[in-house]
Amino acid sequence: xxxxxxxxGPLSVPEGAIAxxxxxxxxxxSQSFFWYRQYSGKxxxxxxxxYSNGDKEDGRFTAQLNKASQYVSLLIxxxxxxxxxxxxxxxxxxxxxxxxxxxxxxxxxxP
Amino acid sequence: xxxVIQSPRHEVTEMGQEVTLRCKLISGHNSLFWYRxxxxxxxxxxxxxxxxxxxxDSGMPEDRFSAKMPNASFSTLKIQPSEPRDSAVYFCxxxxxxxxxxxxxxxxxxxxxxxx
Numbered sequence: 001x002x003x004x005x006x007x008x009g010p011l012s013v014p015e016g017a018i019a020x021x022x023x024x025x026x027x028x029x030s031q032s033f034f035w036y037r038q039y040s041g042k043x044x045x046x047x048x049x050x051y052s053n054g055d056k057e058d059g060r061f062t063a064q065l066n067k068a069s070q071y072v073s074l075l076i077x078x079x080x081x082x083x084x085x086x087x088x089x090x091x092x093x094x095x096x097x098x099x100x101x102x103x104x105x106x107x108x109x110x111p
Numbered sequence: 112x113x114x115v116i117q118s119p120r121h122e123v124t125e126m127g128q129e130v131t132l133r134c135k136l137i138s139g140h141n142s143l144f145w146y147r148x149x150x151x152x153x154x155x156x157x158x159x160x161x162x163x164x165x166x167x168d169s170g171m172p173e174d175r176f177s178a179k180m181p182n183a184s185f186s187t188l189k190i191q192p193s194e195p196r197d198s199a200v201y202f203c204x205x206x207x208x209x210x211x212x213x214x215x216x217x218x219x220x221x222x223x224x225x226x227x
Contacts, residue, residue, distance in 0.1 A: 034215075043202055043218040044154070088154065097208075098144070098167055099216060101154040 001026050004091050006102035014110050019076040021105050023089030026070070029100055032092040033072045035063060038104065039085045048074060079109045113137070115205050115219030123225045129191040132222045134203030136184045142208040144216060145178055145188050149199045160186065161208050172197075193226045200224070 006023050013019045025033075032051050036044035050056045050063040050072065062075040072091075076083055089102040116135040124130055136143055144159040158168040163180045171178070175194070180186045190197055200223050204216040 043221050045218070046215055049215070097214075098156055098159055100156075103153045 002102075003028050003093065003100040004089055004102040006087075006089050006105050008103050008105060010106040010108050012108045012110060013079050015079060015081060017079050017109075019079045019083065019107055019109065021074040021076075021087050021089075021107065022071060023073065023102055024071045025091050029091035029093055031065075031067060033063070033065060034090040034099065035061075035074045036088040036090060036101075037085045038088060044088055076107075079107075081109050081111050083107060084109050115203055115217055117201075117203050117219040117222050119222060120220060121223045121225075123227065124193055125227050126194055127192040128226075129189065130193045130197075130224060130226075132188040132190075132201050132203075132224070134186045134188070134205075134219060136186075136205040137207075137217060138184070140205040140207045140217075141183065142206045142214070143180065143186050144204040144206075145186070146202040146204065146218075147199045148202060148221075154202075157188070190224075193224075195226045198224055198226050 003026050035048040037047050038044045048061050048063040050065045053065055053067050056063045060077045064073045086104040086106045088104045090099045093100050118133045142161045145157040146154050147157055148154045155170055157170045158178045159166055160180050176190055178188045200221045202221045203219040206214045206216045
């Protein structure tokens, strides 16, 4: 099993809908997780981080961490075409503190 | 504040040539990461430094790749000799290492390398 796994998508949702992005992780990563957004041709930018079990909300974004099931998700409410991007899930590797990234999920929000 | 600065933004070279990519950390940051991104392999960590010291270079593909930090705010990634399979976008990221697992990495704009 890879340390961090995501479905590559593409995930397509209509404007205004809730987009749900999921990520699973292995025992080799710690309990610190990050969601980065990457627009085509641009660099990744951090949008959310989560360290505790449960939900964390920031505007239209909600990150959810379920340690028992070893998954972390990102919900985007009221999706906008400007949310169309690749979303990268990342976790801190247990040894050394480096970030391990998933393959990314491509999100397309249709007007 | 200026973000992470990378140069050049684009590089086209021929197979066998030496390529040097440069990165300037965010002021006050003390940890630097070099990543490579391709469609096939995604975002891969090549090497990272804490306080100028290389911590993990297990992602460096082979001896053709080398990275240095000649000072606390600057790093180079060198490929010699370059090969077409090195074509990718190379990102540099920096962070302030406080010891907390919450330390955030900030990415530079990347260098798009094409080796013909």
